[in-house]
Amino acid sequence: MENKRGSFGSKFGVVAAVAGSAVGLGNIWRFPYIAGENGGAVFIIVYLLICLLIAIPVMISEFAIGRHGRKNVMGSMRQVAKGKMWLSLGYLGVFAAVLILSFYSVIAGWTLNFIVESVKGFSGMDVTALTANFNGFVNSNEPIVWTLLFLALTAVIVLCGVEKGIERSSKIMMPMLVLMLLGMSIYSLFLPGFGEAFRFLFKPDFSKMTWDVVLQALGQSFFSMSVGMGTMITYGSYIKDKENLYGVGATVALSDVLIAFLAGVAIFPAVFTFGIAPTSGSELVFLTLPSVFSQIPAGQLLSFVFFVLLFFAAITSAISLLEVPVAYLTEEFNIKRKWAVVMGFVVIGALSVFCTLSLQDGSSLVVGGDSLFDFFDKFTSNIMLPVGGILVSVFVGWFMDKKLRYDQFTNQGQCAVKLYKFLVFLVKFVVPVAISILFISKNLF
Numbered sequence: 001m002e003n004k005r006g007s008f009g010s011k012f013g014v015v016a017a018v019a020g021s022a023v024g025l026g027n028i029w030r031f032p033y034i035a036g037e038n039g040g041a042v043f044i045i046v047y048l049l050i051c052l053l054i055a056i057p058v059m060i061s062e063f064a065i066g067r068h069g070r071k072n073v074m075g076s077m078r079q080v081a082k083g084k085m086w087l088s089l090g091y092l093g094v095f096a097a098v099l100i101l102s103f104y105s106v107i108a109g110w111t112l113n114f115i116v117e118s119v120k121g122f123s124g125m126d127v128t129a130l131t132a133n134f135n136g137f138v139n140s141n142e143p144i145v146w147t148l149l150f151l152a153l154t155a156v157i158v159l160c161g162v163e164k165g166i167e168r169s170s171k172i173m174m175p176m177l178v179l180m181l182l183g184m185s186i187y188s189l190f191l192p193g194f195g196e197a198f199r200f201l202f203k204p205d206f207s208k209m210t211w212d213v214v215l216q217a218l219g220q221s222f223f224s225m226s227v228g229m230g231t232m233i234t235y236g237s238y239i240k241d242k243e244n245l246y247g248v249g250a251t252v253a254l255s256d257v258l259i260a261f262l263a264g265v266a267i268f269p270a271v272f273t274f275g276i277a278p279t280s281g282s283e284l285v286f287l288t289l290p291s292v293f294s295q296i297p298a299g300q301l302l303s304f305v306f307f308v309l310l311f312f313a314a315i316t317s318a319i320s321l322l323e324v325p326v327a328y329l330t331e332e333f334n335i336k337r338k339w340a341v342v343m344g345f346v347v348i349g350a351l352s353v354f355c356t357l358s359l360q361d362g363s364s365l366v367v368g369g370d371s372l373f374d375f376f377d378k379f380t381s382n383i384m385l386p387v388g389g390i391l392v393s394v395f396v397g398w399f400m401d402k403k404l405r406y407d408q409f410t411n412q413g414q415c416a417v418k419l420y421k422f423l424v425f426l427v428k429f430v431v432p433v434a435i436s437i438l439f440i441s442k443n444l445f
């Protein structure tokens with residue numbers, strides 16, 4: 001049984017795969033902008049605290065469920081929990097993965113288009129020309145092709161299996177991503193806008209410290225660390241018994257935060273050098289950056305490198321999302337991996353086509369005033385992930401068998417023993433209470 005299931009082969013492989021899931025579009029285009037707009041260093045301090053006290057404990061809890069259950073989200077919940085109620089976490093996980101991947105592939109598809117565009121070069125195009133170009137692109141049928149191409153590439157990797165597909169591709173792409181990002185950051189150090197960018201990102205502005213900043217930090221940390229749904233349960237089920245779950249969680253969280261910082265350092269100096277306002281996330285990456293790149297030395301090479309690294313970040317996250325329904329289908333319904341991947345591709349592909357169409361001017365694919373794309377984004381991040389986070393922590397804190405939890409958290413008393421009590425305290429009290437307060441205040445006020 002154990003042999004038939006895949007598993008991550010090496011420690012580096014585990015960290016690469018899990019960090020591959022965590023590090024994604026959330027770090028590179030969302031984090032720098034959100035941090036900048038929410039008080040810079042103030043946001044970063046809150047963010048770090050939330051990662052440490054909330055996101056890491058949830059991640060370890062998810063690993064523990066998956067590693068004990070040794071199954072997909074649903075199967076693992078059935079193994080560790082008594083009663084049907086907890087299976088809701090399994091359904092939530094599979095459903096959330098499908099919805100997230102449906103809108104995620106759209107932006108990831110744009111990055112593919114921009115890799116090609118950057119080879120052609122953006123020279124001579126100012127922001128107005130680029131905006132017209134981008135609007136034309138979004139309103140054409142081209143994004144559908146790129147989105148489906150991206151999903152197909154994701155499907156091919158997932159098809160190759162846990163070790164040969166997911167782990168191997170992450171082991172190649174993650175180090176390359178870090179190298180490219182480091183290269184870009186070093187280049188940015190020499191741009192005149194570096195000082196201003198540094199202040200924007202890291203100078204604390206305490207007047208911006210509001211309740212909303214905390215909410216934003218929570219949402220960002222869950223999305224960025226891929227927690228609150230089935231991804232880390234599924235990946236946890238591929239982690240070998242000898243790995244130290246706390247070590248993996250802490251290493252991944254640190255990499256996730258560092259890469260988000262580096263992304264800010266790589267992007268903003270160029271933006272400030274040209275006195276451009278660091279406006280909204282998607283615009284920043286797909287409009288402002290190309291215009292900046294077209295004006296600086298080696299800009300064409302930089303923009304190519306940037307969009308390739310964005311693509312790497314996106315696809316290593318996308319495979320972790322697709323693996324959730326694929327593992328579910330293969331194990332719960334005895335479907336061959338190949339067909340599970342095909343089914344995932346068809347369903348998510350169809351939804352993602354609707355998401356691309358919903359971004360066109362005058363589209364009627366609107367839910368509650370938001371485009372379908374925005375609706376999926378908000379519904380998953382604001383509702384499904386926090387609810388998932390509460391369910392995971394309440395389950396592991398209060399309902400999971402104590403011995404089983406101890407054995408998973410500490411590898412039968414071999415590691416992280418001193419931290420165990422503190423982690424359990426966080427999982428039992430801090431995580432559910434904090435998320436509930438934030439969740440209720442966010443949805444009611």
Ligand code: TRP
Pocket residue numbers: 021022023024025026027100222223224225226227228229231317318320321
């Ligand atoms: N963490 C990824 C990012 O930062 C996105 C992602 C992958 C994700 N798997 C997830 C988000 C599971 C939430 C849940 O882009």
